[in-house]
Amino acid sequence: MGKNRIRNFSIIAHIDHGKSTLADRILELTGAVSKRDMTTQILDSMDIERERGITIKAQTARLSYQASDGETYQLNLIDTPGHVDFSYEVSRSLSACEGAILVVDASQGVEAQTIANAYLAVEQDLVIIPVINKIDLPGADPDRVRNELKSVLGFDPEEVIEVSAKEGTGVPQLLDAIVRRIPTPSGDPDAPVRGFIIDSWYDNYVGVVSLVRIFDGTLENRSRLRLMGHGGEYDLSELGIFSPVATPVSCLFAGEVGYLVTGIKDIQVMKVGETVTIASRPAKEPLPGFRTARPMVFAGLYPAASEDFSRLRDALEKLKLNDSSLVFDPETSEALGFGFRCGFLGMLHMEVVQERLERHFELDLVTTAPTVVYRALARDDQWVDVDNPAMMPGAGDVVEVEEPYVRSTIMLPDLYLGGVLGLLTERRGVQRSMNYLEDRRVILEYDLPLAEVIYDFYDKLKTLSRGYASLDYEPLGYRSGDLVKLELLVNGEPVDALSVIVPKEKAYYRGRDLASKMKELIPRQMFEVVIQAAIGNRVIARESVKALRKNVLAKCYGGDVTRKRKLLEKQKEGKKRMKSVGRIQIPQDAFMAILEVEK
Amino acid sequence: MWRATSVEAGAGSLRALPPFFSLYIHVPLCRSLCPYCHFYRIPPRPGDEERYLKALCLEASALGPKAPGPVRTIYVGGGTPSLLPSSFYIRLFSNLRDLFVLEDLKETTVEVDARITKDELFGLADAGFDRVSIGIKSFQKDSLKKLGVRHDNEKSPAVAGWARDAGFSSVGIDLLYGFEGQKMRDLITDLETGLAVKPDHISMYALQECEEQGPRELDPDITAQMFRESRRVLTAGGFCQYEICNFARPGHISLQNLNYWMDGDYFGLGPSSHSALTLGGSRRRWANKNDLDAYLNNPVNVREELSVEDSKESPAEALILALRLASGVDSEAFALRYGTDPRKLLGSSLAEFRDLGLLRSSSRKIRLTTRGMLLSNEVFERIL
Ligand SMILES: Nc1nc2c(ncn2[C@@H]2O[C@H](COP(=O)(O)OP(=O)(O)OP(=O)(O)O)[C@@H](O)[C@H]2O)c(=O)[nH]1
Ligand SMILES: [Mg+2]
Numbered sequence: 002m003g004k005n006r007i008r009n010f011s012i013i014a015h016i017d018h019g020k021s022t023l024a025d026r027i028l029e030l031t032g033a034v035s036k037r038d039m040t041t042q043i044l045d046s047m048d049i050e051r052e053r054g055i056t057i058k059a060q061t062a063r064l065s066y067q068a069s070d071g072e073t074y075q076l077n078l079i080d081t082p083g084h085v086d087f088s089y090e091v092s093r094s095l096s097a098c099e100g101a102i103l104v105v106d107a108s109q110g111v112e113a114q115t116i117a118n119a120y121l122a123v124e125q126d127l128v129i130i131p132v133i134n135k136i137d138l139p140g141a142d143p144d145r146v147r148n149e150l151k152s153v154l155g156f157d158p159e160e161v162i163e164v165s166a167k168e169g170t171g172v173p174q175l176l177d178a179i180v181r182r183i184p185t186p187s188g189d190p191d192a193p194v195r196g197f198i199i200d201s202w203y204d205n206y207v208g209v210v211s212l213v214r215i216f217d218g219t220l221e222n223r224s225r226l227r228l229m230g231h232g233g234e235y236d237l238s239e240l241g242i243f244s245p246v247a248t249p250v251s252c253l254f255a256g257e258v259g260y261l262v263t264g265i266k267d268i269q270v271m272k273v274g275e276t277v278t279i280a281s282r283p284a285k286e287p288l289p290g291f292r293t294a295r296p297m298v299f300a301g302l303y304p305a306a307s308e309d310f311s312r313l314r315d316a317l318e319k320l321k322l323n324d325s326s327l328v329f330d331p332e333t334s335e336a337l338g339f340g341f342r343c344g345f346l347g348m349l350h351m352e353v354v355q356e357r358l359e360r361h362f363e364l365d366l367v368t369t370a371p372t373v374v375y376r377a378l379a380r381d382d383q384w385v386d387v388d389n390p391a392m393m394p395g396a397g398d399v400v401e402v403e404e405p406y407v408r409s410t411i412m413l414p415d416l417y418l419g420g421v422l423g424l425l426t427e428r429r430g431v432q433r434s435m436n437y438l439e440d441r442r443v444i445l446e447y448d449l450p451l452a453e454v455i456y457d458f459y460d461k462l463k464t465l466s467r468g469y470a471s472l473d474y475e476p477l478g479y480r481s482g483d484l485v486k487l488e489l490l491v492n493g494e495p496v497d498a499l500s501v502i503v504p505k506e507k508a509y510y511r512g513r514d515l516a517s518k519m520k521e522l523i524p525r526q527m528f529e530v531v532i533q534a535a536i537g538n539r540v541i542a543r544e545s546v547k548a549l550r551k552n553v554l555a556k557c558y559g560g561d562v563t564r565k566r567k568l569l570e571k572q573k574e575g576k577k578r579m580k581s582v583g584r585i586q587i588p589q590d591a592f593m594a595i596l597e598v599e600k
Numbered sequence: 601m602w603r604a605t606s607v608e609a610g611a612g613s614l615r616a617l618p619p620f621f622s623l624y625i626h627v628p629l630c631r632s633l634c635p636y637c638h639f640y641r642i643p644p645r646p647g648d649e650e651r652y653l654k655a656l657c658l659e660a661s662a663l664g665p666k667a668p669g670p671v672r673t674i675y676v677g678g679g680t681p682s683l684l685p686s687s688f689y690i691r692l693f694s695n696l697r698d699l700f701v702l703e704d705l706k707e708t709t710v711e712v713d714a715r716i717t718k719d720e721l722f723g724l725a726d727a728g729f730d731r732v733s734i735g736i737k738s739f740q741k742d743s744l745k746k747l748g749v750r751h752d753n754e755k756s757p758a759v760a761g762w763a764r765d766a767g768f769s770s771v772g773i774d775l776l777y778g779f780e781g782q783k784m785r786d787l788i789t790d791l792e793t794g795l796a797v798k799p800d801h802i803s804m805y806a807l808q809e810c811e812e813q814g815p816r817e818l819d820p821d822i823t824a825q826m827f828r829e830s831r832r833v834l835t836a837g838g839f840c841q842y843e844i845c846n847f848a849r850p851g852h853i854s855l856q857n858l859n860y861w862m863d864g865d866y867f868g869l870g871p872s873s874h875s876a877l878t879l880g881g882s883r884r885r886w887a888n889k890n891d892l893d894a895y896l897n898n899p900v901n902v903r904e905e906l907s908v909e910d911s912k913e914s915p916a917e918a919l920i921l922a923l924r925l926a927s928g929v930d931s932e933a934f935a936l937r938y939g940t941d942p943r944k945l946l947g948s949s950l951a952e953f954r955d956l957g958l959l960r961s962s963s964r965k966i967r968l969t970t971r972g973m974l975l976s977n978e979v980f981e982r983i984l
Contacts, residue, residue: 527956527978550824552977553806553844561874562860562917563885563906566984569920573981584952 005185007256009077009214010130011059011094013122014104015112015471016083019134021045021056023104023166024080030172031064031076033244044080044245049353056082057353059090059200061212061258062245068180076179077258083114085473086347089294089326092121093273096291097199097214097258100128100183102175107133107141107163110442111149112471113410119154128183131156132175137165148439186216186256193284194218198275199258201268203322207239209265213277214258216288221252225280226263229287231270234280235263268325294326296344297405297476298351298455299388301332301369301498302358303340305578305589309364310339316362317341320354327354332389336498336582337367337592342389345371348455367580369498370595373451376403376479391497393486396537402502403479405451408433411462413470415441420465428453429504448477452502487512489519490533490540491585498592509541515595516542522591525549530585619864620672622856623700625656625692626870627678628892631715634737635748635814636776636807640872640890641679648892649684652870655899657695659869662900664699668865668877671700673707675856676729682712686723693728707731707770707855714756721759721766731770731854732763733801738776738786739793746781747807747815760797770852772801777830778823779807780816787826788833795837800852803845804830824974831970844924844973861925863918871895871902883914915940920980928960928967942966949982 012020021042028034034043044060045051064076079094081087095101101122105115122129131150133143143163150156162178164171200212213220222240227233239262241249253259265271274291278284304313317329328344345351351371358364375387378401379394387393393402409430413421415437425432425447433446449458454474462470485508489499499519503511512534519532523546530546554565579586629648630641674696676689689710696702709731710724716734724732736756738744744753763771773794777787794802806827809817817823831841839847843861846854859866868875872890876883885906888895894902915938922929935941943950943966946959950966953959958972958979968976 527958527975547821549975549978551806551820551827551974553974554808554977561887562876562921563874563887565920566917569977569981569984572977573984576981 006072007075007077007186008100008179008183009079009098009186009256009258010100010102010179010183011079011081011091011098011122012102012104013081013091013095013118014083014134015106015109015114015118016055016085018083018104018106018109018112018115019166020083020104021080023102023132023134023164023172024060024062024078026164026166026169026172027076027078027176028062028064028245030169030176031066033062033064049356055084056080057084057087058082059094060245061199061243063242063258064244066176066180069177070180074180075257076176079258081118084347084349085114086345086349088114088117088121088473088475089346091118092125093199093291095122095125095127097197097212098125098127099186100130100179102130102132102179104132104134104166105146105150107135107143107146108138109471110142110146110440111153111412113412113473114471116153116410116412116444117473117475129156130175130178130182131161132171133161133163134166136163136170137168145440149442152438153444188215188217188255190217190219190255192217192255193282194220194224194277194279195284195288196220196253196261196277197288198271198273198277200273201271201325203266203268204262207262207264209268209271210260210262211271212258213253213261215253215255217255217284218279219252219254220261220277220279222250226261226277227280227283228270229276229278229284230272230290231275233270235265238262238264268322273325294346295476296326296328296346297373297451298345298347298371299342299374300345300351300371301334301337301340301389302329302343302355303334303337303367303369305365305367307338312362313341313358313364313366316358316364317343319362320357324354326350334369334391334498336496336580336587337369338580340367344388367589367592369592370501371455372502373405373455375484375502377401378403387502390486390500390502393500393502396485401481402484404482404484404502406448406477406480407451407454407474408477409445409447409449409454409472409474411445411447411470411472413443413445413466415443417466417470418443421445421462421470424458424461424465425449428458449474450480450482451476485536487515488535489515490531490535491519491523491582491587492531493533494583495535496582496587499595501595508536512536513542516544518594519591520544520546522588522594524579524586524588526585528584618672618855618859618862620859621667621669622673622675622859622864622866623671623696624856624866624868624873624875625674625676625681626868626873626888627652627676627681627684628871628890629678629683630680631683632750635810636779638808638810639679642892644683648896649688651896652684652892653688653691655896656692656869659899660696660699663867663869666877667700667867668879669701670704671696671702672704673709673856673859674702674705675709675711677711679711680713680735681710682716682720682724686720686727689724689727689729709733709770709854709856711735712759714753714759715751716759718762718766721762721768725763725766725768730768731772732768733772733774733803733854734759734763734799736773736775736794738790740786740789743779743782743786743790746779747776757793757797760799764798770800772803772852772854773797773799774803774805776805776807777826778818780818782818784822784826784829787829791830791833791837795834800849801854802834802839802847804834804847805845827974828970840926842926844968844976858925861921863914863921874906883917914938915942916945916983919945919983923966923968923979923983924973924976926967928965931964931966945983947982949979953979953982 014020050057059081061079066074066076081091081094133146147158162175195217196213196215198211204210224237226235242259276287321327326346329341332342377399430447430449436444483505485505487501487503488495516532516534529548532544533540534542579588628641629644708729710729711733713735760771834847841847865877871888871892874887876885887904889902919942
């Protein structure tokens with residue numbers, strides 16, 4: 002098929018606005034999936050995606066579509082995730098496309114990620130087709146949304162297409178618009194091959210499978226590939242397309258999207274953003290690269306039973322085969338033993354990884370509170386990255402501490418502005434802009450320390466705005482902060498896994514709350530347990546857990562020794578599930594409890 | 601110091617002291633089901649008595665040949681054994697006499713409830729019981745109400761006296777404490793009344809909550825104080841705490857219970873009863889199911905094997921049982937019997953518990969302190 006019949010596009014939107022459902026309709030209309038085989042959000046194939054009703058990984062499908070002009074077109078569709086943790090999936094998907102369908106929920110209107118994702122598409126010079134979805138909803142207000150699209154993003158109301166992904170209305174018109182408006186891929190089919198790796202994952206049977214967009218030339222099966230970034234050369238063993246099931250082809254032409262297999266076992270070799278060419282006739286210049294997704298949130302993951310350490314390592318290695326944004330390094334904690342410091346894109350990513358480890362690998366985990374990566378300037382003039390608060394050098398050894406900031410975009414009805422502004426101030430936000438839209442909606446731009454955003458900020462925002470506020474953020478770099486390490490001591494011993502880095506002005510309250518939370522969580526032991534929160538040598542809060550005074554079974558039920566034994570074994574089992582710091586037993590959930598402390 | 605061993609060693613008998621062989625008979629019948637009680641029991645039905653006697657005899661005849669030696673103590677517990685007439689026990693014992701060696705019996709105990717009549721007590725004494733344990737729970741109406749007991753208790757202070765009149769040589773009572781609503785004052789009143797009725801033996805049980813309903817436990821710190829207070833009052837009243845929950849006047853320790861704690865052998869008869877037997881170096885435990893009807897239908901077929909311990913594991917269990925005794929454990933005797941020094945079973949915990957004031961140990965003896973008794977589960981857990 003000539004490349005003037007190819008259309009490459011991504012579906013982008015704020016979370017839950019109906020991208021995957023729209024993809025379903027497109028798959029159905031183009032006959033890629035028969036009505037009989039259709040399930041909802043068919044491209045969300047991972048179990049966790051299906052259970053949570055969200056997209057985590059971008060998915061592609063090549064479709065063949067007969068347009069009203071009688072011609073058959075090849076459509077390469079990429080469904081992207083909406084959650085902010087996975088926004089890098091959106092960027093890399095867009096880099097393989099000439100167009101984007103920007104979906105907006107007809108009742109919710111333009112939201113923070115609608116804007117963020119639209120900008121990502123604009124940055125890459127893509128043609129955007131604005132689509133208002135869910136027009137079947139009783140609360141749908143397409144006219145209002147049209148206005149918002151115009152005032153916020155500058156779209157001509159004429160170009161907006163109204164659809165119901167659920168019922169299929171408007172989808173044929175959308176397909177026509179895709180064919181008419183999205184440009185054909187440029188690129189020279191006779192030039193040396195340049196293919197852009199959009200995604201790589203590990204398949205148990207064939208090894209690494211990579212999704213590739215051919216920008217120049219024609220990639221033929223069995224060629225010898227050269228990776229222009231990595232430098233290695235590998236023989237192509239399979240070439241194919243997803244329609245949406247994997248279907249082998251003999252070649253991929255400039256403008257096409259498909260997959261390739263080389264037998265490589267390590268996805269780090271086939272990095273996202275890599276340019277592949279042919280060894281016998283290599284391209285001169287690689288395509289512009291792609292920044293790899295950097296983990297934003299770190300936490301310690303420890304096996305509840307210490308003998309599971311190597312199982313945890315194997316499991317993490319397996320997950321990493323398919324998730325290059327997951328990083329991990331072994332670490333040890335006095336309280337928790339041997340485990341790993343893991344980096345995640347955000348809290349949702351962390352939850353997903355945890356859930357997979359627990360479910361697919363049957364591991365029982367203890368997780369420490371997530372933290373951002375701080376930077377500390379030590380006395381010797383060296384900057385060190387601190388992804389574990391326990392590793393923060395003592396106050397005397399640090400000249401300066403910096404923390405990562407994000408630029409956040411928040412959209413909300415002005416009714417809730419008061420509460421939200423209060424929250425932003427409390428979270429040390431710095432206002433960049435505040436703009437009123439029609440319909441009494443406001444767009445806020447705030448610079449915020451990432452540490453203030455990762456955990457419960459979104460939930461608080463939703464509560465304060467009765468669910469109406471939306472949030473997006475992107476990294477902004479490091480800024481200096483007045484930060485201190487808050488340590489928790491039990492009977493005088495610091496518990497490394499319970500250290501946190503907090504702004505100095507909040508340290509006192511956090512320390513007090515943390516100590517009293519620990520008092521609630523640490524069960525009474527055979528001796529008094531003194532809990533202290535301290536900054537350096539200064540104790541700022543003290544609580545104590547009184548010694549246990551009674552734990553005795555009264556009666557020996559007519560010689561029922563077995564029952565007694567069972568009760569004791571149960572008690573013992575319960576203790577095994579705790580971690581000991583010196584002689585003190587600390588329940589596993591205490592290590593996450595830092596988070597529940599009211600900020 | 602007063603010691604269990606020195607008191608009970610009656611002259612002339614070979615094995616007057618546990619471990620020896622005992623029989624336990626469970627009578628799973630109760631007029632009203634007290635909500636604090638964990639034992640298996642059901643309301644009596646017409647016809648049960650006769651069938652039950654038959655079933656017990658059947659089970660006994662199956663077990664008799666397996667008895668490891670003469671029976672030293674018999675204990676009939678429940679439930680409410682006093683719901684069955686003395687004629688029942690006369691017939692039962694005459695049957696048992698054919699199946700077990702009862703000539704060397706040192707103690708035959710029956711549990712009765714506080715509503716028992718004088719006549720019934722005389723009947724039980726005539727049937728051959730020499731020891732009685734009266735389920736008082738509390739002498740106070742208010743406390744009983746808090747425990748969910750409906751019947752009145754006006755007669756209960758008199759019951760001990762009747763028992764003595766009837767000829768029982770040991771009269772015991774039991775009291776409950778540590779239930780919601782109970783005040784320290786209430787406990788002391790019960791203890792004082794208890795001493796005033798002049799029993800030989802007093803069991804002090806802290807309430808243990810049933811999962812679903814019934815009275816709730818008091819704050820454990822208060823219950824711990826009550827434990828100490830009970831010990832103080834009863835010791836001053838001439839009683840000696842010989843086990844975590846049990847107090848006796850000299851010469852009145854319950855040998856049946858002592859046998860459990862000293863890891864003796866025992867056969868249990870009746871539904872929900874438990875048995876333990878050492879045979880050829882391994883220790884077997886089994887129990888009958890909590891099902892009277894199943895038992896009545898086939899008394900030898902409701903058995904559930906609980907454990908067969910090889911000689912490696914039973915010392916831990918034995919130590920847990922023995923440490924409940926105030927006299928503690930004699931390391932040498934223990935090592936001789938189980939092949940393991942109890943210090944070894946405790947390992948490094950021994951020093952830890954000693955430092956925490958839970959255990960006291962001399963060159964030969966290890967025993968729990970009062971604090972150790974209150975925290976005994978913490979100690980026992982380490983032994984397992
Ligand atoms: N009524 C109605 N509901 C719709 C329509 N389109 C999608 N939905 C519903 O909206 C919810 C979200 O749909 P998805 O397709 O999973 O949304 P998404 O944008 O892919 O979500 P993420 O991938 O998590 O960002 C689901 O409950 C859909 O059934 C529509 O046209 N009408
Ligand atoms: Mg989706």
